[in-house]
Amino acid sequence: MTPLPKNGLYAITPNIAETALLLEKVEQALQGGASLLQYRDKISTPDETLLRAQAIHQLCLNYNVPLIINDNPALALACQAEGVHLGQSDGSILEARQRLGKDALIGVTCHHHLSLALQAQEQGADYVAFGRFFNSTTKPGTPLANLKTLQDAKAALSIPIVAIGGIQHNNAKALINQGADFIAVVEQIFSADNISESCQHFSALF
Ligand SMILES: Cc1ncc(COP(=O)(O)OP(=O)(O)O)c(N)n1
Numbered sequence: 001m002t003p004l005p006k007n008g009l010y011a012i013t014p015n016i017a018e019t020a021l022l023l024e025k026v027e028q029a030l031q032g033g034a035s036l037l038q039y040r041d042k043i044s045t046p047d048e049t050l051l052r053a054q055a056i057h058q059l060c061l062n063y064n065v066p067l068i069i070n071d072n073p074a075l076a077l078a079c080q081a082e083g084v085h086l087g088q089s090d091g092s093i094l095e096a097r098q099r100l101g102k103d104a105l106i107g108v109t110c111h112h113h114l115s116l117a118l119q120a121q122e123q124g125a126d127y128v129a130f131g132r133f134f135n136s137t138t139k140p141g142t143p144l145a146n147l148k149t150l151q152d153a154k155a156a157l158s159i160p161i162v163a164i165g166g167i168q169h170n171n172a173k174a175l176i177n178q179g180a181d182f183i184a185v186v187e188q189i190f191s192a193d194n195i196s197e198s199c200q201h202f203s204a205l206f
C-alpha cells in the first residue's frame with residue numbers, strides 16, 4: 001500500500017472515451033509530479049472501468065503514487081487501489097472501511113460544511129475535500145466554498161484538507177496558503193497541451 005503523502009497535487013481523471021489516451025494522459029500527470037491520483041469515470045461500463053482501474057493502478061505503482069477510486073469501494077477493492085473517494089451520496093465511511101480495511105485511504109466530499117468534515121473525521125476519514133472554490137466546467141453548479149471555509153477547517157481538523165473546483169495555476173496558491181494540503185484538479189491538468197508541465201507548475205506551489 002502506497003501511503004498518503006503529506007501534501008501536493010491531487011490529479012483527477014476526466015471522462016475520456018478512449019482507454020489508450022486516458023492511460024497516456026495519466027502517465028504524463030504522474031511524470032509531472034502528481035502526488036495523488038483519482039480515477040473518476042462517469043462514462044464507462046463496469047467491465048471497462050475495472051480494466052482501466054487496473055491499468056491505472058499499475059501506472060501509479062510505478063510512480064509510487066496512491067490511487068483513489070471515485071464513488072465505488074467495490075471497484076477500489078477489485079483493483080487493489082489505495083482508497084476511495086466518497087461524496088455525500090456515495091455510501092458510508094463505515095461500510096467502505098469494513099470493505100477496504102484499516103489501511104485504506106478514504107476521502108469524503110464536504111462541500112463548504114465544516115460540520116460534515118468534523119463528522120467525517122470522527123468516522124475515520126483520511127482526508128476531507130472542500131469545494132468547489134471557483135467555476136468548474138467539470139462539475140458546474142456544486143456549492144461554493146471560500147477561503148474562510150479553509151481557514152476554519154484548518155483550525156478545527158487534524159486530517160489533511162483537499163481543495164477542489166476550478167483550480168488553476170493562478171488561483172491555487174491562495175488555497176494552499178489558507179490551509180489546503182492538496183489541490184485537486186481535472187481540467188487545468190488534463191486539457192493542457194503539456195500535461196506534465198501543468199502538473200509541475202502546480203507541484204512547485206507546495
Ligand atoms: C477530491 C475530490 N473532492 C470532491 C469530489 C466530488 O465528489 P462527489 O461529490 O461524490 O462528486 P463526483 O465526483 O462523484 O461527481 C471528488 N470526486 N474528489
Ligand SMILES: Cc1ncsc1CCOP(=O)(O)O
Binds near residue numbers: 135139185
Ligand atoms: C469533482 C468535483 N467536485 C467538486 S468540483 C469538481 C470538479 C473539479 O474539476 P476542475 O478542476 O476541472 O474544476
Ligand SMILES: [Mg+2]
Binds near residue numbers: 070071085086087090
Ligand atoms: Mg461521488
